[in-house]
Amino acid sequence: MIRNHILAMLKYAPAAAYVGLVYVFIFLPVVVLVLFSFQDASLPIPPFQGPSLRWYKAIFNDFRIMDALGNSLLVGVVSAALSCLLGFLAAYGLARYRIRAAGMVQWLLVAPLSVSYLIIGMGLLITFKTMGIPKSLFAVIIGHVVINLPLAFAIIYSQMGEHQANIERAARDLGAAEWQVLLLVSLPLLWPALMASFFLSFTLSWDEFIIALLVSRFDVTLPVEIWSLLRSGLNPKTNAVGSVVFIVSIVFLAVMEVVVFGRRRSK
Amino acid sequence: MSKLVEIKGISKTFGETTALADINLAIEEGQFFALVGPSGSGKTTLLHILGGFTEPTSGQVLIAGRRVTHLPAAKRPTASMFQDYALFPHMSVRANVCFGLVMRKVPKDERLARAKAALDMVGLSGMSERRTHQLSGGQQQRVALARALVVEPKVLLLDEPLGALDLNLRRQMQEELIHIQKQMGTTFVHVTHDQEEAMSIADVIAVMNQGRIEDVGPPERVYLKPRTRFTATFMGASNMFEGRVTGRSGGQIQVETAFGRLAVPGEAEMEATVHLSIRPEQIAAGEVNLVGRLTLGKLRVQKVSFFGTYHRCQGRHLNSDLPMTIRLPQNESAQIGEELTISVARDDIVLLTR
Numbered sequence: 348m349i350r351n352h353i354l355a356m357l358k359y360a361p362a363a364a365y366v367g368l369v370y371v372f373i374f375l376p377v378v379v380l381v382l383f384s385f386q387d388a389s390l391p392i393p394p395f396q397g398p399s400l401r402w403y404k405a406i407f408n409d410f411r412i413m414d415a416l417g418n419s420l421l422v423g424v425v426s427a428a429l430s431c432l433l434g435f436l437a438a439y440g441l442a443r444y445r446i447r448a449a450g451m452v453q454w455l456l457v458a459p460l461s462v463s464y465l466i467i468g469m470g471l472l473i474t475f476k477t478m479g480i481p482k483s484l485f486a487v488i489i490g491h492v493v494i495n496l497p498l499a500f501a502i503i504y505s506q507m508g509e510h511q512a513n514i515e516r517a518a519r520d521l522g523a524a525e526w527q528v529l530l531l532v533s534l535p536l537l538w539p540a541l542m543a544s545f546f547l548s549f550t551l552s553w554d555e556f557i558i559a560l561l562v563s564r565f566d567v568t569l570p571v572e573i574w575s576l577l578r579s580g581l582n583p584k585t586n587a588v589g590s591v592v593f594i595v596s597i598v599f600l601a602v603m604e605v606v607v608f609g610r611r612r613s614k
Numbered sequence: 615m616s617k618l619v620e621i622k623g624i625s626k627t628f629g630e631t632t633a634l635a636d637i638n639l640a641i642e643e644g645q646f647f648a649l650v651g652p653s654g655s656g657k658t659t660l661l662h663i664l665g666g667f668t669e670p671t672s673g674q675v676l677i678a679g680r681r682v683t684h685l686p687a688a689k690r691p692t693a694s695m696f697q698d699y700a701l702f703p704h705m706s707v708r709a710n711v712c713f714g715l716v717m718r719k720v721p722k723d724e725r726l727a728r729a730k731a732a733l734d735m736v737g738l739s740g741m742s743e744r745r746t747h748q749l750s751g752g753q754q755q756r757v758a759l760a761r762a763l764v765v766e767p768k769v770l771l772l773d774e775p776l777g778a779l780d781l782n783l784r785r786q787m788q789e790e791l792i793h794i795q796k797q798m799g800t801t802f803v804h805v806t807h808d809q810e811e812a813m814s815i816a817d818v819i820a821v822m823n824q825g826r827i828e829d830v831g832p833p834e835r836v837y838l839k840p841r842t843r844f845t846a847t848f849m850g851a852s853n854m855f856e857g858r859v860t861g862r863s864g865g866q867i868q869v870e871t872a873f874g875r876l877a878v879p880g881e882a883e884m885e886a887t888v889h890l891s892i893r894p895e896q897i898a899a900g901e902v903n904l905v906g907r908l909t910l911g912k913l914r915v916q917k918v919s920f921f922g923t924y925h926r927c928q929g930r931h932l933n934s935d936l937p938m939t940i941r942l943p944q945n946e947s948a949q950i951g952e953e954l955t956i957s958v959a960r961d962d963i964v965l966l967t968r
Binding site: 510513514516517518519520521522523524527531532535536 | 665666667686687688689692693694696697698700701702703704713714717718761762765
């Protein structure tokens with residue numbers, strides 16, 4: 348019995364070691380970053396001294412970092428909400444009405460997913476310049492809608508298939524007006540997809556750097572602020588800010604897990 | 615009985631394709647009406663036009679004498695039961711059944727009482743708090759039925775609702791549909807591709823093919839005396855033979871066939887090519903000498919299959935080499951290669967000119 352057990356474990360040992368290595372490769376940099384944010388010295392390099400919260404205190408007292416944090420939250424929430432709204436409208440139109448060249452429209456909507464952020468950023472920069480839109484947070488929001496709308500559209504559209512169309516038909520058949528169909532049937536059914544696209548869009552906007560760098564000037568988002576911090580050399584403060592960014596992302600993922608997938612599991 | 619649903623000259627084209635071509639039908643009040651046909655025959659499109667989910671290209675639909683052709687589904691006196699049930703997954707069973715009543719602003723007490731009655735009727739009394747995904751396919755079906763019937767529609771439209779159920783459950787649901795239909799007296803329009811289902815549940819059947827009505831009538835008439843070749847072959851197995859009209863006299867015509875000259879009841883032009891259809895179970899094997907029976911010669915058996923209630927024998931007619939199928943009783947079988955003398959009652963031969 349016990350021998351068999353050990354043999355079975357040995358059989359899986361190489362696989363387990365491989366998986367372990369992959370995780371170390373992925374997470375070690377994050378662990379190091381978070382660990383040295385608690386460093387009680389002026390350089391984030393070994394040996395580790397501490398733990399200490401002095402660098403966290405420092406960033407919470409740094410109004411530039413706090414401003415950037417607020418800006419990032421604002422850009423994230425507004426651009427995610429806009430992406431979901433526009434994505435929903437596009438998906439509803441394409442899924443519920445016969446549209447000329449629907450395949451083409453759909454392809455154009457998701458095409459930005461395959462374009463690099465650098466190209467999108469440069470394109471936006473030139474376009475904004477010709478249109479006279481100044482570099483600003485507003486411009487960053489537009490940029491993030493450009494990259495997140497395709498994603499939100501794809502997620503929502505995938506949930507609006509023929510089965511949901513039939514459920515909406517059933518509601519109409521039972522006497523529901525269009526606004527009642529939308530409010531009582533379509534939106535509740537799409538809620539998980541809407542939440543998923545909102546949280547995903549927010550997370551992507553939250554740590555997007557290139558577009559934010561290119562189209563902003565005085566008010567900047569957190570990744571841009573971190574970048575300017577890094578230019579003045581390594582400092583545990585940057586580790587502390589990085590950890591905050593990481594924690595916010597994790598919290599959002601956790602909330603999404605509970606809100607979106609928790610509901611599905613309880614079914 | 616009066617005409618409740620009138621379909622007048624309904625046509626529907628999708629781009630280049632014609633889904634329905636000049637359909638005329640009348641459905642009487644309290645009737646269990648079945649639309650049967652192969653997939654692509656237009657039966658579901660016709661049902662969608664009745665329900666208000668598709669607008670016809672031309673023609674009129676009248677329900678209880680009122681023109682509803684361009685009325686949206688929400689404003690029609692119809693309710694539908696969908697193929698995939700289309701229950702509201704985010705609501706309880708009771709909320710599903712109440713939905714139509716809420717839309718009609720029925721007061722809460724009455725609403726709950728009517729929902730309870732509807733759920734009792736379909737045998738789901740204890741299930742009102744459940745979520746729809748906790749129910750089996752058959753139970754979801756019943757919720758869909760209760761949800762549609764609780765609003766007391768003039769016409770209930772059923773779009774292949776039994777398609778996804780296994781055979782036993784399907785037979786059981788057919789029984790229940792008949793029972794509920796007779797009990798409530800609501801007019802049912804039921805779409806199916808299953809001929810046996812259509813015959814067993816409906817008062818009147820309309821056979822559809824390629825966007826046209828091939829035949830309308832009670833199940834017995836449609837099965838025993840089909841009006842077209844399509845109906846004869848679609849509504850069960852059939853032996854079909856070509857023949858030429860060589861004589862006519864007093865309601866009878868002489869047809870020259872591979873079996874020789876047959877005299878059958880009916881009307882046709884001289885020299886016209888017609889078809890004769892005989893159901894496999896109407897052909898008897900063995901020496902039968904009854905008045906009114908026609909001998910068809912001999913059949914050489916090539917294949918015998920047992921179907922429980924009968925044996926199916928496939929073979930070829932000796933003189934003409936035409937393929938034929940006949941049915942032998944449960945307790946009689948035949949050997950491969952055996953030659954059977956076959957005969958048919960004169961009245962069972964169906965003359966088809968279309």
